[in-house]
Amino acid sequence: MKDQPILVIGSTGKTGSRIAASLKLKGFAVREGSRSAAIPFDWEQPDTWGPALDGVSSAYVSYFPDLAFPGAAEKIEALIRVAKASGVRKLVLLSGRGEAHAEACEEIVRHSGLAFTLVRAAWFAQNFSEGYLQGPVLDGVVALPAGDIREPIADVDDIAEVAVAALTDARHDGELYEITGPRLLSFEEAAAEISRHAGIPVRYQPITLEQFHDGMAEIAGPLVADVFTEICRETLDGHNAYLTDGVQRALGREPTDFSEFCRRAAASGAWKQAA
Known part of the structure; x- marks a missing residue:
């Protein structure tokens, strides 16, 4: 029913903001799940979960900062208990491709007793245009501990379009959609494509995991550095270097190519140098 709200947890994030906007355009009632929302949702304050989930039909679950962080699985389990008590019918979980902690959380949702769809996503293109690598792109050097993996x-x-389909159509119940682009790219190739579309020089600089950790610790502190370094160690080792058909199965079309992402990002001004 379109008048029963859909909760979008992480509604200010990369995926959640797109999902909330798309649902509204399609005429669905949306309850935004963020600390600043009218009915706030905060992963660190479980007493906010019940009011946010009350009366919703389904919920998109994006865990901040990442499912690899300590305590994430326990919070997903606790959220499910609150969701079931609130009468929620379905959960759509954003998961990370090739991450053991994320896949453990997938299993919790899979065995929750609720309808579900699992959206397991590859590395985000938008990390370069509206995430933590936007600044380095503008500075001309993208440094990552990825070697020459593709x-x-x-x-x-x-990813957002798949999630919207899952939230609004029961035909996606019980599915795992693993979302990738249509081709494999090294980060050197990705930097070259960004440079070509943005009209600025951008190069890729491979670094060690230790160098990545030190840089992250300066920006975000040791805990965040520890977790994200382990995510890099786990995922940027080449074992994700293959394509999947999640977009095709969910949406009946081919996934968006990285060059098209670059074209749109450049047109939007994401890589426009400050005057």
Whole structure:
């Protein structure tokens, strides 16, 4: 029923903001799930979960900061208990491709007794245009501990479109959609494509995990650095270097190519140099 709200947890994030906007355009009632929302949702304050989930038909679950963080699985389990008590019918979980902690959370949702769809996403293209690598792109050097591995970089717009379909159509119940782009790219190739579309020089600089950790610790502190370094160790080792058909199965079309992402990002001004 379109008048029964859909909760979008993480509604200010890369995927959640797109999902909330798309649902509204399609005429669905949306309850935004963020700390600043009219009915706030905060992962660190479980007493906010019940009011946010009360009366909703389904919920999109994006865990902040990442499912690899300590305590994430326990919070997903607790959220499910509150969701069931609130009468929620379905959960759509955003998961990370090739991450053991994320897949453990998938299993919790799979065995929750609720209807579900699992959206397991590859590395986000938008990390370069509206995430933590936007600044380095503008500075001309993208440094990552990825060596020369190739990644099927996924467009967040594709991820959001799959999630919207899952939230609004029961035909997606019980499905696992693994979302990748249509081709494998090294980060050197990705930087070259960004440079060509943005009209600015951008190069990829491979670094060690230790160098990545030190840089992240300066920005975000040791805990965040520890977790994200382990995510890099786990996912940027080449084992994700293959394509999947999640977009095709969910949406009946091909996934968005990285070059099209670059074209749109450049047109939007994401890589416009400050005057």
